[in-house]
Amino acid sequence: MIFEKVQEKIAEQLGIDTDDITMESSFIEDLGADSLDIVELLMALEEEFDIEIPDEEAEKLVTVGDVVDYIKNNQ
Amino acid sequence: MQLKGKTAIITGASRGIGRAIALSFAKAGANVAINYSSSHIAAQEVVNEAIKYGVKAEVIKADVSDYLEVENLIERVLNEYGSIDILVNNAGITKDNLLLRMTEEDFDKVMNINMKGTFNFTKAVSKVMVKQRKGKIINIASVVGIIGNAGQSNYAAAKAGIIGFTKSVAKELGSRGINVNAIAPGFIETDMTAVLSDKIREQFTNTIPLKRPGKPEDVANAALFLASDYSDYITGQVLNIDGGMVM
Numbered sequence A: 001m002i003f004e005k006v007q008e009k010i011a012e013q014l015g016i017d018t019d020d021i022t023m024e025s026s027f028i029e030d031l032g033a034d035s036l037d038i039v040e041l042l043m044a045l046e047e048e049f050d051i052e053i054p055d056e057e058a059e060k061l062v063t064v065g066d067v068v069d070y071i072k073n074n075q
Numbered sequence B: 001m002q003l004k005g006k007t008a009i010i011t012g013a014s015r016g017i018g019r020a021i022a023l024s025f026a027k028a029g030a031n032v033a034i035n036y037s038s039s040h041i042a043a044q045e046v047v048n049e050a051i052k053y054g055v056k057a058e059v060i061k062a063d064v065s066d067y068l069e070v071e072n073l074i075e076r077v078l079n080e081y082g083s084i085d086i087l088v089n090n091a092g093i094t095k096d097n098l099l100l101r102m103t104e105e106d107f108d109k110v111m112n113i114n115m116k117g118t119f120n121f122t123k124a125v126s127k128v129m130v131k132q133r134k135g136k137i138i139n140i141a142s143v144v145g146i147i148g149n150a151g152q153s154n155y156a157a158a159k160a161g162i163i164g165f166t167k168s169v170a171k172e173l174g175s176r177g178i179n180v181n182a183i184a185p186g187f188i189e190t191d192m193t194a195v196l197s198d199k200i201r202e203q204f205t206n207t208i209p210l211k212r213p214g215k216p217e218d219v220a221n222a223a224l225f226l227a228s229d230y231s232d233y234i235t236g237q238v239l240n241i242d243g244g245m246v247m
């Protein structure tokens, strides 16, 4: 469930197909995101899941899986 | 009506240049949020003038150097108008003195209102504009930030800071359809310059190729251009409005 929602937000943010987004995809290397895309995406996810992602944690979120795990552990 | 239906926030719009910008935007069809920090009656008069153009206008008190107050203001304007299309960071003060006599307090005060105020508003509004994928931010710097001025090291530092800030944010937000530019006024007749002696005014005027001090409306015309679609391909620039004083 969380993965699907995250997938949807990423697709929306980056204008790509949900099918291209897997748990292993790296935002920058595989999905072509730039640093501002990531900030925007995390802001959208914070709103969606009603969580706070501190900057120190945000830096560690490299792949889609990292984000899904973070949300699972902090919801 | 270059700004029909747009919403603009102008900081320090109760008097001087900010007032002229707010009224020129209202005349061009924009709804205007008139920010001020202490001149309530003057701010209310600006609103009364603005609504004559058939737009919505309101006063919003906030100290630009206080991030929380700024964030609340942005939220209030967004809730009321649904978008924020234009931000003008105009609020500013001077506390002139020779460096040897300048107190730390006067340095901090000028930095906090001019420089940090611009940071506060730009940061808070950029969240909104990035989502909109559109916006115009106009920062009022000064020619003093480019050429320096004896007796204004605090003010010149803040204004030079605003120019560097403008260029950096223009680079960060360009891909999101947001234009960020600065205006550097020269010698403009407002309360800020009314304190200067006739002799100094004359000296200034002599150094201006167009041989007159500027009017707040001269600056407002440039702000209107930078707020309108006519400047869609311009970002990260500093436009001097100074009668040719600096070139």
Ligand SMILES: NC(=O)c1ccc[n+]([C@@H]2O[C@H](COP(=O)([O-])OP(=O)(O)OC[C@H]3O[C@@H](n4cnc5c(N)ncnc54)[C@H](OP(=O)(O)O)[C@@H]3O)[C@@H](O)[C@H]2O)c1
Binding pocket: B011, B012, B013, B014, B015, B016, B017, B018, B035, B036, B037, B038, B039, B040, B062, B063, B064, B065, B090, B091, B092, B093, B113, B140, B141, B142, B143, B184, B185, B186, B187, B188, B189, B190, B191, B192, B193
């Ligand atoms: N006049 C010039 O020759 C000249 C030249 C170059 C650049 N500039 C710049 O142009 C801008 C406007 O200057 P001006 O000549 O119009 O000055 P002004 O007539 O003294 O007006 C300053 C405005 O800023 C507001 N303000 C001051 N502190 C504030 C705060 N903490 N929070 C919110 N608003 C605040 C004032 O509102 P309240 O009265 O309500 O506090 C007032 O509306 C400034 O950034 C100035 O540095 C002016």
